[in-house]
Amino acid sequence: MSDTKKTGTPKDSHYARLRRAYRDEKASAPAPQRPRRKTAPGEGPADGLVHLYGLHTVRAALGNPARKVRSMLVTRNAAERLELGATDALPFPVRMVEPREIERITGSEAVHQGVLIEAEPLRAKRLDALGQTKLVLVLDQVTDPHNVGAILRSAVAFGAGALITTTRHSPAESGVLAKSASGALEHIDHIEVRNLADALQSLHEAGFQSIGLDSEGPAELEKTFAGDRIALVLGAEGKGLRQKTRETVSALARLDMPGVIRSLNVSNAAAVALYAAGRFLDS
Numbered sequence: 001m002s003d004t005k006k007t008g009t010p011k012d013s014h015y016a017r018l019r020r021a022y023r024d025e026k027a028s029a030p031a032p033q034r035p036r037r038k039t040a041p042g043e044g045p046a047d048g049l050v051h052l053y054g055l056h057t058v059r060a061a062l063g064n065p066a067r068k069v070r071s072m073l074v075t076r077n078a079a080e081r082l083e084l085g086a087t088d089a090l091p092f093p094v095r096m097v098e099p100r101e102i103e104r105i106t107g108s109e110a111v112h113q114g115v116l117i118e119a120e121p122l123r124a125k126r127l128d129a130l131g132q133t134k135l136v137l138v139l140d141q142v143t144d145p146h147n148v149g150a151i152l153r154s155a156v157a158f159g160a161g162a163l164i165t166t167t168r169h170s171p172a173e174s175g176v177l178a179k180s181a182s183g184a185l186e187h188i189d190h191i192e193v194r195n196l197a198d199a200l201q202s203l204h205e206a207g208f209q210s211i212g213l214d215s216e217g218p219a220e221l222e223k224t225f226a227g228d229r230i231a232l233v234l235g236a237e238g239k240g241l242r243q244k245t246r247e248t249v250s251a252l253a254r255l256d257m258p259g260v261i262r263s264l265n266v267s268n269a270a271a272v273a274l275y276a277a278g279r280f281l282d283s
Helices: 014-028 055-062 076-081 100-107 144-158 174-183 195-203 242-249 265-281
Strands: 052-055 069-074 094-096 117-118 135-140 162-166 191-192 209-213 231-234 252-253
Touching: 052 055, 052 100, 052 174, 055 069, 055 100, 055 117, 055 174, 069 100, 076 094, 100 117, 135 144, 135 195, 135 265, 144 162, 144 174, 144 265, 191 195, 195 209, 195 231, 195 242, 209 242, 209 265, 231 265
Parallel strands: 069 094, 135 162, 135 231, 162 191, 209 231, 209 252
Antiparallel strands: 052 117, 069 117
């Protein structure tokens, strides 16, 4: 006698029901999408110009009177988010495009958010243009544009008046750097110097205490601050401050961290040091 339900239908085994549910679910599932093929950046900007992209980056560039924009590619959605209004009233040509057209320039890895401008790079200033700022950040051959962009963002957030770099062994202005800075590139003076040791001596003469960040520094950063003008000096990851820089700064100091990891990425170290210096100067 067969094992049946009261309805007369054969009784499903537990495993048969599972197999049927799996088959039905598989049949109704959408077909897997093929991953998008990665594309490399395409043609670069015209000689002497830079490509900047991303909503925050472009919005800040458009609001900076010192920034000379030559042209713009923008999607309709990005144009609305930027509140461009009548694009024919802008002082440079604007072309409405699909996102893929911008991607052909930036490459598929860049987060362009539907807008790209071609612009003149901002001119670096001389050290004598520093003004009366109380807090500056000095980079000793930090070359990674992602790190420099993130440092710029922190410098603006914590009220630093300038970023000082060397003419050589520093990244040029680029879309990658500007995107990492998220608009901060337009809000801080960039000063270039040929000789960092000479520049530090000039900062000392202007009343700055220069503090080199070193994971093996002899004192905690917070206990090193003195005076009313501070220049924080950071070196590249791995090699850190150069010997000449170490010999020239007013003091070497460390960020005292209680955790197992004793060092930070240079951009994170810059943010912590800027916060501490700002608290000291405001006290």
